[in-house]
Each structure stands twice: as C-alpha cells, then as structure tokens.
Amino acid sequence: MVETLEQSLRRALASKPLLLMAHLVAGYPSFDDNLHMLEAMREGGVDLVEVQFPFSEPVADGPVFARANQTALERGTRVSACFDLMARARNILPGPLLMMGYCNTVFHMGEGRFLEKLAAVGAAGFILADLPPELGADLYGRAQALGMSGVLILTPNTTLERKREVARQARGLIYCAARKGVTGLKTDFGGSVEDFLRDVGAVSPLPRALGFGVRAPADVAFLRGKAEMAVVGTAALETYERGGARALADFYRRLQEGVLTGGREA
C-alpha cells in the first residue's frame, strides 16, 4: 500500500518547517495552462497541490475562482479530463495530489466510481467544500479503506465541540480557513489566526493547512511555526494570469524564501 497523505506530509515536514500547498482549477485557463502551472509549481518547490474539478455551483468560492470554474466549464471541461489532468500531474510533481471540488460531482458519478478513478490517478485524497462530515461519513470511510484521505475544513467561527467532532473524522490534514467568507477575500494575519491555529492544534494532531488569503511572503513567514502548511490559491492564479508560468514559479520561490527568512526580503 502506498503512503497515506498524512505520512507523506510528515515525511516532508521532517525537512521543512512549513509546506506550500498550491491550487489550480482544472481546465482553466486551459489544460495546457494547467500543465505549465504544474511545472511552475514544481520549480517553485510546491509541496502538494489541490486540483479543483470545476462545478457549476461553486458556493464556497469567491469571485476569482467562481469565474474560473464557470469559464472552465464554458470551455468544455469534463470530469474525465480532470482525472486525466491529475494523472499527468502525478508525473510532474513529486508531492501529494488532492482532488478538490463539490460533492455533486462525486454523487453524480457514484461514490464507488469516483474513488476508483481517484485512486487510479494516484491522488492522496480529496476536499469537498460542501460535504460536511456527518453527511459524508460513508464516502470518507470508503476512501480511507482505499488509502485515501477525505480532508475536512475548519473555520474560526466553529464551536469547540464542533471542532472536536470534525477533527475526529478528519484524515490527512486539517484544512483551516483563516477567516469566514469565501476564497479570494483579504485576510488579516494576526492574533486571531494564531489563536485559531492553536485551537485546531489542541483538538487534532493532524498537520494544519492554513488557507484563504495567503498572498505574500510575509503571510507565509507569519505562519511558520503556527501551521504546517500554507495554501496559496487566488494570488497564484492572479500571478499566472498576469505573468505566466515564469512569474508563477518566481512567486512560489519567493514564498519559499519567506518561510526561511521570515518574509523580511519580500
């Protein structure tokens, strides 16, 4: 059996204080672009990637990703092609790959077929933004049986009781949303994010990936020692759209430096 997501992450964390998690929307701007982005991620030292399967109702996404979802679909992106992209990504990137999306994609193809295909392309797990643990128990259980992790999300406004409940069912990592709201909005990194991460740490031993609003080396530097991973989404997509693969690789590289230098040179 292959390494689980948690095992891969722990191995990586042994040699690096803060991992970098990247994001892309499959089929946006195009699958060719996705490949260029993946190359840039490898060059930029990204540790793991979530590949978002576009959905017509991306309620957890802010305007940038929501529009990316829509455009990808308008350009004909099919679910099968998203799996194909994951398979190719596997050959480009050394780190773990996560499918990210909405649960209707899974339910529509059937949970069994979904997990099968996901395993077949070598994914380490998945994040379904609209599938709470209590409604996904079956899916999450079956995934685990196949060695894949159903990643769950925690937000600062979750009660302690609920945090415990989610942590109990979480596998692989805990995705910590830095604030309320959807992706792509501004986040103030400060005491409250630190408190939130400490709370999550108190309820779960899993690596914590902090996302929503991570844009700059200083943000990453701030997270060092407080979380195990930084998730960079919207800012990376904007960078690619402005400057292409080269700019994107640079962008990740600067974030890596941020981890090491504390962001002082950004």
Next chain:
Amino acid sequence: MVETLEQSLRRALASKPLLLMAHLVAGYPSFDDNLHMLEAMREGGVDLVEVQFPFSEPVADGPVFARANQTALERGTRVSACFDLMARARNILPGPLLMMGYCNTVFHMGEGRFLEKLAAVGAAGFILADLPPELGADLYGRAQALGMSGVLILTPNTTLERKREVARQARGLIYCAARKGVTGLKTDFGGSVEDFLRDVGAVSPLPRALGFGVRAPADVAFLRGKAEMAVVGTAALETYERGGARALADFYRRLQEGVLTGGREA
C-alpha cells in the same frame, strides 16, 4: 313690450310652412367669421338663429361643436364678446335670436345680470343644454317676466309624463332632438321622427323645432307639415368651413327650396 318668441314665430309661420333655424358658435372660427355667417344666414332666408356661448364642458355637443367650443375659448372668446356678437347680429338678421349654451355661464355671471344683458342685446330667449326645467324654474320664471323665453328640449326617449311636465314649463318653442345622443351624429328621418313630433304636438301647442342631424333639403322636406322649424347646425358649420359665406348662403337657400319642392331638386 316687444313680441315674445312664440309671437314672432307664429307671425313668420303665417307665411311659411317650415322655418329655418341656424346655429353658430360665438368666436368660432372667429368673430369676423361669425358676422360673415350671419350675413349668409340673412341671404339664405334663415328665420331664427341660436348663438352658442362656448363653454369648457360642452357635454351635449358632439365632436364638431365640442371642438368649436374649445377652439373659440383657446382663441380668447369671452362671454362679454358673445353678448356683443348678439347685439350686432340683431342688426343683421330680422328674425329672433336665441342664446344657446350651458348653465354655468349663466350661474357664474349671476342670473340677474345674465338676463339683463340678454334683454339688452335684444335676444328672444335662451337654450341651456344642461339645465332641466326643475332646476331652472327660477331662471325660467324671471326670464318670462322680462319677456324672454327659456327654451326646453325634448327627446324621443322621454316618457309621456315627462314630456307633459317639460311642455308645461316650456316657452317660445319646443326644441325636439330627433334622436338620442349628441349633436353632429347621423339621424334617420322616418317614421320614428314623425311619431315623436306627433307626440310632442299632443302635449304642447308650441311650435316644434326639430334638430340633430338635419343636413339636406330632403330632411327639410320630410319635416314640412310635421314640425314648425328645422334646426341646421353641424352641416352648416361644415359648409362654411369648406366654402365660406357664399357656400353657406347657398346651402340655406337650397334648404329653403327643399321646404317648397319637397327636396326633389336637391
């Protein structure tokens, strides 16, 4: 004391089987035109004339006269000028003159002043299209005391009882509207008009003036022996508008011939 309206009419009827009654709207198209029209009436042998004082709410008038009322007012026609016109008409035409209009003109200037001025310009009486006998008893009484006649109207849809009531209060002549509706619409001259005139004759000894829809020599010929007067309104105004004073005089002349020939030459 001068002759009453009824006396004048009886005198004229002694030498003519059917009198011709004409109509004009004071100030329409202009007071100068009114004078030309009056000359034409004299030339055409008209026996008596009703001079309509324009009113802003001419509910008893059809489109042609209603618009004439409105235009006269838009051109600044004042009540005092209408009286002046009557005074001048007196010098043009030998026959009796009637003021025609709506009761607000009278009430607004005051009944006393109205009757005074009317007497001063030598009018024989007045027709107020919206003043039923029961609401005008006072005015009609005062007019009679001054030797003037308040002319009342009968229509074919009036009950016998009502005809009697109106006839009792009527003075000078009975204005018989040939049909329901307002001025200016088409009338079918035939048995029902004849019956109506006979009914009116049965309730009142006054001369009967038949109006509403009299347009052609044949109409006039039809009325000979059935009524004492024919009232020509809309058709005359249309004739003047098309051909001026000369055409109007011809028009009346042809109607007179209709009276004599039975309309066969029209």
Next chain:
Amino acid sequence: MNLFSSRSGRYGPYGGAYIPEVLHSCIAELTAAFYAAKDDPAFWAEYVTLMARYSCRPTPITPLDNISRHLGGARLLAKREDLNHTGSHKLNNVMGQGLLALRMGKKRVIAETGAGQHGVATATMAARFGLRCKIYMGEEDVQRQRPNVFWMERLGAEVEPVRLGSRTLKDAINECLRDWSHSMDDTHYVLGTVCGPHPFPEMVSYFQSIVGQEARTQLLELEGGLPQRVYACVGGGSNAMGIFQGFLDDPVELVGVEAGGKGLKSGRHASRIASGEGSVGVAGYRSYFLQDADGQMVDTHSVAAGLDYVGVSPILAYLADSGRVRFTAAEDGEVIEALKLTMRLEGLIPALESAHAFAAAYREARQLKSGERVLISMSGRGDKDIFTVAEALGDASWLEYLKRKAGG
C-alpha cells in the same frame, strides 16, 4: 348625520343633476334602481359577500409604528385600500355599480378614468360580470398611466383616448356622458367618484361607505378607541367619503387633502377648496370648481393623475362649508417625500394620490399628543405610478432600461 335622508341629491346648495334632457330617463331609471337596491337588505349583503370573496374585504388597518416613532406625536394608522383587488378603493364602487348594472339588465358599461385605477377596476368588473366595456381616458392621462391602459385592454376593455379639452379626467367624464346619451338603453355609466349628477354622489358614497364602516369597527376592536383625526386625499372625493362616513357622528376631525401641485400660489394645482381659489359652479352638479372669470373650467395640475380634477364632490363641498370636514393641500414635492418615507420606514407604497393624505398627516402629526390616533386612507398602491415616480425621482437606470426595452 344622515346626508342622504332626503334622497334629493341636494347637499345644502350643492349637488343636483344638471344634465342634457336626453339623459333624464336613464338617470331616473338609475336613481330608481339604486334606491330599490339600497332598500333591499339582501343587496348590501350580496355586495359585502362579493367584496369578501373577490377582493379581500375587510381590508386591514396597519399601524405605522416606525413613522409614528420617527415623527413623534400621534399614533398613525393606515386603512389599507391598496390591498383591494386591482389595487385601490375604486374597486368597491365599481363592483357595487356592477351589481346594480346586472340588476338593471345592462349589457355594457362605460367609465372615465384619470389615474387609470377606476378604469382598471371597471374593466375588471366588466370581465368578471361578462359586460362589454369602454373606458374613456384623457389623452394626457393615457400618457401618464400607460401600464393601466395595457391591463384594461388585456381585460377586454376598449380604451378611448379623449382629445378634447384639457385631455384629463373632466374631459373623459364629458365623453362618457356623450356616449351615454345615445347608448343608455343597454349601457350603464360607472362614474368613478362622488361627483357628477345625482344619484352618483350618493350612490358612490354608499358603496364606499364600506371602508368607513369597517374602519370604525376595526379601530374599536383592535385599538380600543376612535381616532382623533382621519386624513384622506380628495380628487373627486370617493375614498374620503368612504372613510369619513364611518366617523361623521363621532368627535373625530375629518381632513380632506387636495392636490397642492406646484403650490397654491403657483396657479398649478388642483385645490378647489383649500386654496380658496375655487368658486361655486355647475358642471353636471353644483359644487366648487376651479374656473376663470367667465366660468370656464381651468387646467389643473397634480403629480397624481387621480387628483388632477377641476371639481369636487358636492357632498364634501357641503361638509366643508359646514365645517365638518377641514380641507388642506399637499404639494407635489412634499408628496414625493412622504412617499419615500413611507416606503423606507414602513414598507408600504402608497399611490401618489394616497401619498397626499400621508403627507398632510405627517406634517400635522406633531400637533397631536402621543397616543392620539390618526387614521390615514391608503386609497391605493403605488405600483401603477412607477413611470411617474421614477421620473419624479430622476431614476437613471430606469430610463436606461426603458431605452433598451424600447429598442429591443
């Protein structure tokens, strides 16, 4: 106070039926039919049932808590005629006259309309009762109230723009009388307000009295007491007569609010009584009118088409003279402000006509002690006024929308 005991159609020196002789018989027939119905208790019961099942009578009384708090002073309440089917108190009168027309065996109805509300109500009644229907509407009002024209036509009515005179309400009334003078055999003329020749003022008052009857009962039941004042806008006066009749014998101040237009000194208003510029005249009935030195009716102005009328109910003229009803006016500008405030604070959209009553009540609310009640006649809803209101507010995106729709 029984205004109608004499059945004479006279109210002090006002009222009467100044009509061409040709209309005498049909007015007589109508008068007889009306009194026969009025004397038949089953008729009122039938009317009340109809209004309960076809419209939503009794209409509620809504307390305007937010505005009362905002203004400080009286407790304001609105009688919600806007909730009637077709959106105004006009339906009350129309359905009543419809029942009467059926009793008389008429097959066709005609009506004038200013704001369009009475026309829509009549077209609705005609559809429901299977009568042919023609609506006369001043050409200027056709322009102001196009949506209403659209619905009247869809309801099966023919809408005839009236191009005579000032091309507003009074001219539409004249045109109805002209139509009626030859169509009376099969046609009933559904006059829309408490004006015109007898028996219309009494008859329309009778049907509209349902409003005041309900209001009095509701206030006693829900509020435990009478209002100190009642405000109603006055075009012809039907909503005012409707609500006032509930309180004529009570120690309640009744306030009629006329259209102050651009101001009572501007010459551009429709205030026959409050302005002091009206004088007694006759146009179908005797009452106050705005007239010139020769007794010609003058052009009036109001932001509310339904108040833009040169005459006023002979009954209200009488009640004004006798001091039973106080008259005041609200100007276009205040009316728009009152409308805005009512929308923002209460979620109610009064018709521009009704907003006159709101404006005057707001202006005077502070004269009363807190806890004292003010009842406002919300005679209609303002949806119909979108073109006028959007224009008055200078709404740019609305204009742009129209441009696109017109082009497409």
Next chain:
Amino acid sequence: MNLFSSRSGRYGPYGGAYIPEVLHSCIAELTAAFYAAKDDPAFWAEYVTLMARYSCRPTPITPLDNISRHLGGARLLAKREDLNHTGSHKLNNVMGQGLLALRMGKKRVIAETGAGQHGVATATMAARFGLRCKIYMGEEDVQRQRPNVFWMERLGAEVEPVRLGSRTLKDAINECLRDWSHSMDDTHYVLGTVCGPHPFPEMVSYFQSIVGQEARTQLLELEGGLPQRVYACVGGGSNAMGIFQGFLDDPVELVGVEAGGKGLKSGRHASRIASGEGSVGVAGYRSYFLQDADGQMVDTHSVAAGLDYVGVSPILAYLADSGRVRFTAAEDGEVIEALKLTMRLEGLIPALESAHAFAAAYREARQLKSGERVLISMSGRGDKDIFTVAEALGDASWLEYLKRKAGG
C-alpha cells in the same frame, strides 16, 4: 402525514444541509432558533396577527364561475395569494423569517430573487422591521423584472446583479451563501422557497402552511366540502407546499405544475420532475435537479422568472416519489393563453408563475365531474409581469410608449 416530525431535514433520501463548513454554526443557530419559535405557540399567533394587520390574511378564495362554465367540468376556485401585500405568497415566508431574524437579534437580511417578488417582499419586510437589506438577483432577471428592482431600491434595499453562472435564480442563491459565509454574525439569509439547506425547506413550509390551513377551513365553510384537486406551480415549491399542507391527509389529489418552457422535448424548460429529465443531485440539499452527464447544473428556461430554477424542493421530490403529489408541466404558450383567458373571463391577473397552475387546471378540468372542486393556487399577481407579458403578446403601442418615455 407529518413530514417534519423527525426534525432531521431529511425527506426520504432528499434534503440535508450540504454547505461549506463556515456556514455550519449559523445554520445551527438558525435551526435552534427556528425550532424554539415553532415550539412557542405565541410565535405562530404573533405571525398570524402580523399577517392579518400588515397584509390581508386570510386571503380569500374566489370561485371562477365564468371559466368553470366556459370549460365545462369542475368548479374551479382560486386561493388569492395575489392579494397579499407586495402581491404574492412570498410575503408570508418573508414576514415569518423577519420575526425570526428579530428574535435572533440580526440587523441585516440578504435574499436571492428570481421573479423579483421575493426580493420586493424581503425589502418590504426589512423596511418595516428596520433591517439593512441586500438583494442578489441574477443579471438576466434584473433585465426581466426591472420594475421590481426599482421598488426594492426605493424600499431601501441594495440590489446586486449577479453576473456569475447562468445569471438567474440559482446563481443568486449561491451569491447569498457567499455573502452569508462572512456576514452571518449580524445577518440572516431569507431564503425564498422550500429549497436550500435544512432548516430552510422546513421553515419556509412552516410559514407558508398558513395558506393551506386557511384554504381548508374556508372551503369547508364556504363550499361545504374539500376540493378533489389542488394545483400549484412549482419553482422552488413554496406556494405549492403552502397550499398542499392543508390537504396532505385528505383524499385530495395534489398537482405540482412545473415550467414546460418551450416544451419538454425542447431542452428549454425548467421541469425537474414531470419531464423525467431531472436526476438526483446535491446543491445545498439533495433533490432532483436538471444536470448534465457530469452533474453540472444546466440552464433552464421559462417565461416565468420565478419558475426558472434548476432544483426543486426536497420535500416535493419525496412527495413525488411517494406518489402523494403528481407532477405535470405547462408550456409557455399555454400559460400565456391561460393568462389571457383568466383576465378576460374573471378579471384576475395571475402572475406568469401562477398562470402555470391555471393552465394545467384548465387543461384537466374536464376530467372531473361538474360540481367537483379544483383549487388553484394564485400565488401572485401579474402586474409585475407587464414587460414580459407585453413582449409575449407583441403589444405595439406599449413598445411605442416605452420609446417615447425612454426618449423624453
């Protein structure tokens, strides 16, 4: 049949709350507040009183005598939700949720709107309750329903056109969820129909049940018996759930009428159940949706903006599966014909949404014996649809009017 006894938000395999984790706490708070209110008899009483005084509840039931005669067959009756303040059944839900929002101490409300009716109702409630208000409306619907946008703004709401997705109702719902995910502390999301995550389907059903409760009582009282059938249009399903709940335990056939658009075979409709083209999916809740082979929600079409929605109530999905509710569809063309007939013969102007229920009832009326009763949910009035209806009927003078207004 108590659909809600479990309080689980599950209806057979349907329902649930498939939401981003960030919404978990506010949905939990709402659920607790809702059940607390539901368990408090004073709350329902407060709600009923509010609806009686601010709107005109109980709304009447109007017999459609002329149409019944015209069609031959059943006795048709309409439950008149069009007479509600703001013109549709949407107000029932909104005022109820407003009371709940006040109980929860919220200061702001947000809502999606398709036809605009729910938006106007929410803006109205917000004005009345002193809450800030933002309405999300698909850009396409902003175009179709501009008058409603105008009134929402005048009522003090901010209207935000949604440019994502198909720019219709579902996208407006998504945008509300996005807003709510960061505004939940002071904001209540007033969802407008019996869809969305639990507790919305149950909560909206609860408030709308006032319609069915009234209808059942009224029919027994006025007609002396139950209807054989009840027809209601189904967008999300709130008016249908409202009226159906009065008759769930009775031998009454319940018929949900979906938007057949250009035809069920045309691919341009919004029929999730009757077409057989819907399939089970999840978008906030589990139910039938119109989706493509990958589970992407597809574009829907209807002449009625309020029915132009890709999903359907999980409760109705359950009732359809179990055979308790029969589903059918009415196409745009039939709907316009039904609307015309209803205007001409009854003087009623149903909203285009409601006209779907009328169309299906008319089509099937002859299946019933004369004397058997058919109750139709007249969920709203059609005034708001003037632009759409005028366009559908190709009204030339309306277009010309717009041109002039736009130019002037």
